[in-house]
Amino acid sequence: MPAQPASRVPDEAHQPPDEPLWCAHCNTDQHLLVNSIQSHYPPAPNTVDVAYECRACRYSYEQTASVQRVAVVLNRPGISQGVLQFGGQYLHCGEPMKTRSCELRTIEASLALQPGRPVRVYEVYINTRVLGCKCGFRMETPD
Secondary structure (H helix, E strand, C coil): CCCCCCCCCCHHHHCCCCCCCCECCCCECCCEEEEEEEECCCCCCCEEEEEEEECCCCCEEEEEEEHHHHHHHHCCCCCCCCCEEECCEEEECCEECEEEEEEEEEEEEEECCCCCCCCEEEEEEEEEEEEECCCCCEEEEEC
């Protein structure tokens, strides 16, 4: 008599297919740049949601993949990944970036509602965080 009921399916059967990170346009993985790694929902062991792009043809992709498949691209020698978003953190130079300051930015746009009428200028204010790392790289993100 089996130790498990016949209706039980092993956990591996519930996992999404583990497709490699790949550019369908170039038909290679040699030019991939990982942009974002997020926790997969619902949680699954060893599984993440990854967003990446091909530097050669500029196509972008999102997929669910195993940590090992993502590591193949991230650990490739000679390819600088730039800024990587990992959950709520941004990584550059292999370390999480830290908040250096907060800013209030303005975006302006002109809009002519009717010909011959004065042009109206609209403004939007956005709170931002300036992030930096030890190498001196900085970037600004909406807060």
